[in-house]
Amino acid sequence: MIRITIWNEYEHERTIPAIAQVYPEGIHGALKSILSEEKDFEIRCATLEDEDQGLSEEILSNTDVLIWWSHARQDDVTDENVRKVVAHVHAGMGFIALHSAHFSKTFRALMGTPCTLNWRENDSEKLFCILPSHPIAQGVPQCIDLPHEELYGEPFFIPKPDDVIFLGWFAGGAVFRSGCTFTRGLGRIFYFQPGHEEYRNYDIPAVRRILKNAVRWAAPSVRLDSPPDNVRI
Amino acid sequence: MIRITIWNEYEHERTIPAIAQVYPEGIHGALKSILSEEKDFEIRCATLEDEDQGLSEEILSNTDVLIWWSHARQDDVTDENVRKVVAHVHAGMGFIALHSAHFSKTFRALMGTPCTLNWRENDSEKLFCILPSHPIAQGVPQCIDLPHEELYGEPFFIPKPDDVIFLGWFAGGAVFRSGCTFTRGLGRIFYFQPGHEEYRNYDIPAVRRILKNAVRWAAPSVRLDSPPDNVRI
Amino acid sequence: MIRITIWNEYEHERTIPAIAQVYPEGIHGALKSILSEEKDFEIRCATLEDEDQGLSEEILSNTDVLIWWSHARQDDVTDENVRKVVAHVHAGMGFIALHSAHFSKTFRALMGTPCTLNWRENDSEKLFCILPSHPIAQGVPQCIDLPHEELYGEPFFIPKPDDVIFLGWFAGGAVFRSGCTFTRGLGRIFYFQPGHEEYRNYDIPAVRRILKNAVRWAAPSVRLDSPPDNVRI
Amino acid sequence: MIRITIWNEYEHERTIPAIAQVYPEGIHGALKSILSEEKDFEIRCATLEDEDQGLSEEILSNTDVLIWWSHARQDDVTDENVRKVVAHVHAGMGFIALHSAHFSKTFRALMGTPCTLNWRENDSEKLFCILPSHPIAQGVPQCIDLPHEELYGEPFFIPKPDDVIFLGWFAGGAVFRSGCTFTRGLGRIFYFQPGHEEYRNYDIPAVRRILKNAVRWAAPSVRLDSPPDNVRI
Numbered sequence: 001m002i003r004i005t006i007w008n009e010y011e012h013e014r015t016i017p018a019i020a021q022v023y024p025e026g027i028h029g030a031l032k033s034i035l036s037e038e039k040d041f042e043i044r045c046a047t048l049e050d051e052d053q054g055l056s057e058e059i060l061s062n063t064d065v066l067i068w069w070s071h072a073r074q075d076d077v078t079d080e081n082v083r084k085v086v087a088h089v090h091a092g093m094g095f096i097a098l099h100s101a102h103f104s105k106t107f108r109a110l111m112g113t114p115c116t117l118n119w120r121e122n123d124s125e126k127l128f129c130i131l132p133s134h135p136i137a138q139g140v141p142q143c144i145d146l147p148h149e150e151l152y153g154e155p156f157f158i159p160k161p162d163d164v165i166f167l168g169w170f171a172g173g174a175v176f177r178s179g180c181t182f183t184r185g186l187g188r189i190f191y192f193q194p195g196h197e198e199y200r201n202y203d204i205p206a207v208r209r210i211l212k213n214a215v216r217w218a219a220p221s222v223r224l225d226s227p228p229d230n231v232r233i
Numbered sequence: 234m235i236r237i238t239i240w241n242e243y244e245h246e247r248t249i250p251a252i253a254q255v256y257p258e259g260i261h262g263a264l265k266s267i268l269s270e271e272k273d274f275e276i277r278c279a280t281l282e283d284e285d286q287g288l289s290e291e292i293l294s295n296t297d298v299l300i301w302w303s304h305a306r307q308d309d310v311t312d313e314n315v316r317k318v319v320a321h322v323h324a325g326m327g328f329i330a331l332h333s334a335h336f337s338k339t340f341r342a343l344m345g346t347p348c349t350l351n352w353r354e355n356d357s358e359k360l361f362c363i364l365p366s367h368p369i370a371q372g373v374p375q376c377i378d379l380p381h382e383e384l385y386g387e388p389f390f391i392p393k394p395d396d397v398i399f400l401g402w403f404a405g406g407a408v409f410r411s412g413c414t415f416t417r418g419l420g421r422i423f424y425f426q427p428g429h430e431e432y433r434n435y436d437i438p439a440v441r442r443i444l445k446n447a448v449r450w451a452a453p454s455v456r457l458d459s460p461p462d463n464v465r466i
Numbered sequence: 467m468i469r470i471t472i473w474n475e476y477e478h479e480r481t482i483p484a485i486a487q488v489y490p491e492g493i494h495g496a497l498k499s500i501l502s503e504e505k506d507f508e509i510r511c512a513t514l515e516d517e518d519q520g521l522s523e524e525i526l527s528n529t530d531v532l533i534w535w536s537h538a539r540q541d542d543v544t545d546e547n548v549r550k551v552v553a554h555v556h557a558g559m560g561f562i563a564l565h566s567a568h569f570s571k572t573f574r575a576l577m578g579t580p581c582t583l584n585w586r587e588n589d590s591e592k593l594f595c596i597l598p599s600h601p602i603a604q605g606v607p608q609c610i611d612l613p614h615e616e617l618y619g620e621p622f623f624i625p626k627p628d629d630v631i632f633l634g635w636f637a638g639g640a641v642f643r644s645g646c647t648f649t650r651g652l653g654r655i656f657y658f659q660p661g662h663e664e665y666r667n668y669d670i671p672a673v674r675r676i677l678k679n680a681v682r683w684a685a686p687s688v689r690l691d692s693p694p695d696n697v698r699i
Numbered sequence: 700m701i702r703i704t705i706w707n708e709y710e711h712e713r714t715i716p717a718i719a720q721v722y723p724e725g726i727h728g729a730l731k732s733i734l735s736e737e738k739d740f741e742i743r744c745a746t747l748e749d750e751d752q753g754l755s756e757e758i759l760s761n762t763d764v765l766i767w768w769s770h771a772r773q774d775d776v777t778d779e780n781v782r783k784v785v786a787h788v789h790a791g792m793g794f795i796a797l798h799s800a801h802f803s804k805t806f807r808a809l810m811g812t813p814c815t816l817n818w819r820e821n822d823s824e825k826l827f828c829i830l831p832s833h834p835i836a837q838g839v840p841q842c843i844d845l846p847h848e849e850l851y852g853e854p855f856f857i858p859k860p861d862d863v864i865f866l867g868w869f870a871g872g873a874v875f876r877s878g879c880t881f882t883r884g885l886g887r888i889f890y891f892q893p894g895h896e897e898y899r900n901y902d903i904p905a906v907r908r909i910l911k912n913a914v915r916w917a918a919p920s921v922r923l924d925s926p927p928d929n930v931r932i
Contacts, residue, residue, distance in 0.1 A: 090813050090856070092599070103929065112811040112858075113883050114789050118932045128408050130387045133558070133652045138687045142388065154363045154400060155375065157789070157884050157927050159811075160861055163628075167387060167400065167408045174932075175361050175400045175408050184812050185856050186599045221604045228856050230802065233817045233873075323580050323623070325832070336696065345578040345625075346650050347556050351699045366791070366885045371920045390556070390651050390694050392578075393628055396861075407699075417579050418623050419832045454837045461623050463569065466584045466640075594874050596853045608854065620829045620866060621841065633853060633866065633874040641827050641866040641874050 001042045002219045005063040006031045007054055009070040010047035012197045019197050027069050027197065034208045035215065048073060055081040065094035065218045069195065070104045082106050090185030090227035094218025096211075099195035102156070107191070110184050111158055118153035118174060125149040126169040127178055127194065134165045136179070136190065136213045144206045150196035152176045158191070166210075168193055179210070181217075185227055188218045234275045235452045238296040239264050240287055242303040243280035245430045252430050260302050260430065267441045268448065281306060288314040298327035298451045302428065303337045315339050323418030323460035327451025329444075332428035335389070340424070343417045347390040351407065356384035359402040360411055360427065367398045369412065369423065369446045377439045383429035385409045391424070399443075401426055412443070414450075418460055421451045467508045468685045471529040472497045473520055475536040476513035478663045485663050493535050493663065500674050501681065514539060521547040531560035531684045535661065536570045548572050556651030556693035560684025562677075565661035568622070573657070576650050577624055584619035584640065591615040592635040593644055593660065600631045602645065602656065602679045610672045616662035618642045624657070632676075634659055645676070647683075651693055654684045700741045701918045704762040705730045706753055708769040709746035711896045718896050726768050726896065733907050734914065747772060754780040764793035764917045768894065769803045781805050789884030789926035793917025795910075798894035801855070806890070809883050810857055817852035817873065824848040825868040826877055826893065833864045835878065835889065835912045843905045849895035851875045857890070865909075867892055878909070880916075884926055887917045 008028035012019040023030055028045040035041050044063075046054025048070075055077075060066070066085065070077070082105045089095045089110060097107040108115045127144040129137050153174030159182070166179030178193035192214065194201045201207055241261035245252040256263055261278040268274050277296075279287025281303075288310075293299070299318065303310070315338045322328045322343060330340040341348045360377040362370050386407030392415070399412030411426035425447065427434045434440055474494035478485040489496055494511040501507050510529075512520025514536075521543075526532070532551065536543070548571045555561050555576060563573045574581045593610040595603050619640030625648070632645030644659035658676065660667045667673055707727035711718040722729055727744040734740050743762075745753025747769075754776075759765070765784065769776070781804045788794045788809060796806040807814045826843040828836050852873030858881070865878030877892035891909065893900045900906055 086811075109808075110811040112785075112809040114926045114928070116927045116929045118930045120932050126406055126408075128387045130389070130410070131649070132388060132688050133649060133654060133686070135687060151932075153932060154361045155365060155927070156363070159858060159881065159883060160396070162859055163393070164397075169402060169406060169408045173359055173402060175359075175402045177363070182858065183597070183599060184858060188599060220599070221601060222598050227813045228815045228854070229813070230815045231817045233819050233850075233852060319578075342575075343578040345552075345576040347693045347695070349694045349696045351697045353699050364882070365921050366882060366887060366919070368920060384699075386699060388694070392625060392648065392650065395626055415625065416830070416832060417625060421832060453832070454834060455831050460580045461582045461621070462580070463582045464584045466586050466617075466619060592872055592874075594853045596855070596876070598854060620827045621831060622829070626862070629859070630863075635868060635872060635874045639825055639868060641825075641868045643829070 001040050002215060003062055003064045004035060004041055004043045004067060004215060005046055005059055006043065006067045007046045009073050010049065011072045022198060022200060027195070030200065030202055031067060031211070034202060034211060038212055041215065048076060053077060053081050055084060057084065060084055060088045060093065063088070063093055064220060065096060065215050067096045067098065068101045068104060068106060069098045071100035071197070074104050077105050082109050086110060087227050089187035089189065091225065092186035092220035092223035094220060095187060095189045096214050096218055097189070097191045099193060102191060110182070110189060113159055114157040117156045117176070120151040120172060123149060123151035123170045123172040125194065128167045128169065129165065130167050131163055131165045134163055135217045136165050136210060138213055139209050140206050144204065146194055146201050146204065148199040149194055149201060152193050186220065186222050186224060190214045190218055234273050235448060236295055236297045237268060237274055237276045237300060237448060238279055238292055239276065239300045240279045240302070242306050243282065244305045255431060255433060263433065263435055264300060264444070267435060267444060271445055274448065281309060286310060286314050288317060290317065293317055293321045293326065296321070296326055297453060298329060298448050300329045300331065301334045301337060301339060302331045304333035304430070307337050310338050315342050319343060320460050322420035322422065324458065325419035325453035325456035327453060328420060328422045329447050329451055330422070330424045332426060335424060343422060344391055344415070346392055350389045350409070351386035353384040353405060356382060356403045356405040358382040358427065361400045361402065362398065363400050364396055364398045367396055368450045369398050369443060371446055372442050373439050377437065379427055379434050379437065381432040382427055382434060385426050419453065419455050419457060423447045423451055467506050468681060469528055469530045470501060470507055470509045470533065470681060471512055471525055472509065472533045473512045473535070475539050476515065477538045488664060488666060496666065496668055497533060497677070500668060500677060504678055507681065514542060519543060519547050521550060523550065526550055526554045526559065529554070529559055530686060531562060531681050533562045533564065534567045534570060534572060535564045537566035537663070540570050543571050548575050552576060553693050555653035555655065557691065558652035558686035558689035560686060561653060561655045562680050562684055563655070563657045565659060568657060576648070576655060579625055580623040583622045583642070586617040586638060589615060589617035589636050589638040591660065594633045594635060595631065596633050597629055597631045600629055601683045602631050602676060604679055605675050606672050610670065612660055612667050612670065614665040615660055615667060618659050652686065652688050652690060656680045656684055700739050701914060702761055702763045703734060703740055703742045703766060703914060704745055704758055705742065705766045706745045706768070708772050709748065710771045721897060721899060729899065729901055730766060730910070733901060733910060737911055740914065747775060752776060752780050754783060756783065759783055759787045759792065762787070762792055763919060764795060764914050766795045766797065767800045767803060767805060768797045770799035770896070773803050776804050781808050785809060786926050788886035788888065790924065791885035791919035791922035793919060794886060794888045795913050795917055796888070796890045798892060801890060809881070809888060812858055813856040816855045816875070819850040819871060822848060822850035822869050822871040824893065827866045827868060828864065829866050830862055830864045833862055834916045835864050835909060837912055838908050839905050843903065845893055845900050845903065847898040848893055848900060851892050885919065885921050885923060889913045889917055
């Protein structure tokens, strides 16, 4: 079993009626329903308003892959919880940052860069697979159409990724490294750009496939009790 | 002084009247005129119809940076000349492959990959700089408009570049790693996608700047007489 | 099933009595016996003296992962066979180059670099795992002792690897990127330095584990009938 | 002119008599004397006990390249000062982390990883150049002998470097990525392992050359007033 925790800020879906209509079950609910199609995925959801912000030591130490969606309340996540998530990634926990989580405190702490970008609402995207041999690309077509998606444009100030698997083309005139992997300590990280709250892009079959592939890829092959430390030998 | 050889297949400009009108001096002539603006660049041109196909040992051993444009007659370059160019790159000579030179025998021999791509004539491009701190990007704006350019689209089957400096957005719906660096032996390589023979994109000021920066970046800091060999120590 | 072809030059073991004693079954035989421990590996051996040098289209098109050991007769492999192997890697076949295969025509064609190094016989190695989260490192200790191994030393003129998984420390005073991965077209490549013909280092349990992991990692997730080609879209 | 600030914790040299004898002028003093050999380097020193810990906005905004040595008092640097240094690197300031600065709060914040390693006092090192074409390696021999140096051993939990220029071999049986580059925002970073406080390894001519090369390489080609921000376009 791969133990997944889907962490969602869960703000827009509660406070903006139009978004509540798009995601009545919350973005975490939508993601859960997709990932539940895999028999060996054991899925838990957690949100910012949960006890410990849904990021207790008990939850994290029982999570193989943490999926993270956040936007409006990035800075409400406590520094202590950021440190805990980062420590678990370093110890081997997989981490998948979705869409506006590019600017979450957790993702930025793991990257060490500004993680800033250009953006504009109300655009459309073509997602091109540029590394078809990568496990996350398995069974994914060369190009995925997202008729509605928020534009994210370069320059995206991330460190050089281990692999860039997907490049995004936006009709409004922008390109973006839309699917990138990183290693931090023993943890594998995937950043995936699609997923603006106004559209149900996670439902698109090829996107579902990417999400499932990413979970399998990010699941730890080594998981320590705590991050590596300096060792006198 | 940086000693530059601009090698051009020089076929379209001689045989197709419409192209002859665009580049009456040949693409090599246009490039020479641009690079001649730099006082410390010493420039020679060479073409496929020259003696030794313009790739004699004498020329190559006196070249710091070889610029290469080719398209219709890729396969007419002899295997022996490919081997010579590759050996000089391994020994430290810089190499800049332009546009359709993605499919030259020299570039492919240096990459070890198919170097294939998707393409379509008659499109337009926006060239985004995604690594503004790279020396090749110095003084280059975040986005360069190329109102006319042939579409080159991913997947582009190259090895993972050392750096991707420019990403191309094509109006027709494609993205491309349009400016990439590689190291092979002691030689530095820059692949730059713009430069279809029907348009004078090299004249665009920001493109001129990229070409000049690329030459400085590719000039060898170490140049051996021959490629490195196995050494019993 | 993963279909493996172990290709061995098979020269030293036939012509040098001391080596014949070390590997009476040939290096390919030793590798076959190790990999046969895995129930889903289907293994064939091929050698330079076989028909078509053991590299017929029939063999290659039925191989998921090609393992390659060569040394004394690198240049006897025909250019045509090199082209065939490279094409199959581009189309998705995995390729594992062992020890002195760093200087095989196939590996060099896939790298585009000299692939040269420093060397000296009769040394010992400690193999350090520097990327423990990589699939090839799964279950492998931080350090593997090889009491007898030929010294291979940097500089090793390869392109920047996708990942460096193992670094070798040699008692005689050298370091080496002893385990590296590359992607070429759709094919995954692993270069692994241990395996000098005078010692039975492949028998060491941690090395066996690396070989098995590498086969699983290199097995194609996408396999085309022929390498990618340029496509007019 | 390249404006350099050498920041040194300056603790061992003040509090341990044996170290005070090795570096009577402080490690910063030794570095200053080396870098002062270059006519276009403008050098300032700063230490932890200075006002604002030597990291005032005034100092940082007038620094092109910040060199950092720290060890015993890593955690005494305030989080606010770490944030300031990181912001200046993101805006383009070069950063050179020396030896035990691998575990400084600044370096770790820029890496996003544990930055931990194995270590042991009292060893010797051979420093091998594995990327001789890199600007930092210009004029540097293939191997530099450091008869006395603290052992640092892999696994070193850093992100994949942009380039690994030097690999360290330690007589005691360890290897280390001893010279690595990274890009963070617009800033260029070089980590260089030698420099234990008991030995005067910075005085070694080839090491001097590396330090000078690294400063030139890390000097910003672009420097913003503040880090990049998200931009609505």
